[in-house]
Amino acid sequence: MEKYEELLLALRKVIRATDLYSKKLNKVTGLTxxxxxxxxEVAAAPSGITASKVAQNITLSPATVxxxxxxxxxxxxxxxxxxxEDRRRVVLSLTALGSEQLQAAPQPLQESFILKFQSLADWEQSxxxxxxxxxAAMMDAEQLDAAEVLEVGIYAQQQLKQDH
Structure with a gap:
């Protein structure tokens, strides 16, 4: 197998794993x-947050948000x-149902990734x-809208293993 084929295979595995976790998150919580x-993000700002600030914090376009x-x-x-205070500003806040949904949701997948990544030597992280x-540059994907999160968390990973 050529090196580029191995790289593309590894990328497809990452995409597939992310997709599976996303589907599991939706199945478990009904959320994407x-x-x-x-x-x-809304929960992290108890005094409220604007849509534009949410978009900025999670690096998604304002239209997507x-x-x-x-x-x-x-x-x-x-x-x-x-x-x-400013009638032009619209503030977001969770409802009681939103808080319940958030409490029931698994931790994002990236938390496990971050722990593993941070355990690597600095040179390897770089x-x-x-x-x-x-x-990303080779795939002309540098400017694509992407959040800083992979998908779901440990609970969904365990569920996936049990399902297979």
Whole structure:
């Protein structure tokens, strides 16, 4: 097998694993990864947060965040309210149902990844980062909208193993 074939195979495995975790998250919680990310961001700001700040924090486009917010609001998981201090500003907050959903959701997959990544030597972390950035550039994917999260967490990983 050529080296480029091995690399593409490894990339497909990462994509497949992420997809499986995403499907499991949706099955377990009824939430998508971006929905979970947004709920976490809103919960982390008890005095409220704007949609633009959420988009900035999780590195998704404002349009993407707005669409996800519409779905979350429609499901009764969060609500939008005009700021009393600045009427142009709309503040997001979780509903009781949104808080319950967030409490029941598994930890994101990246938490396990982060622990493993941080246990690597600094030079190896830099090498992996540089390699992935180069791959993204080679795939013309540098400007794509992507959150800083892989998908779901340990619970879903355990469930996946049990299902297979």
């Amino acid at each position: 990864a971006p929905q979970l990310l947004i709920l976490r 707005s669409n996800v917010l519409d779905r979350l609001e429609h499901r009764g998981l969060l609500h939008r309210e005009r700021s009393t 090498q992996l980062l540089s390699s992935m950035q180069r791959i």
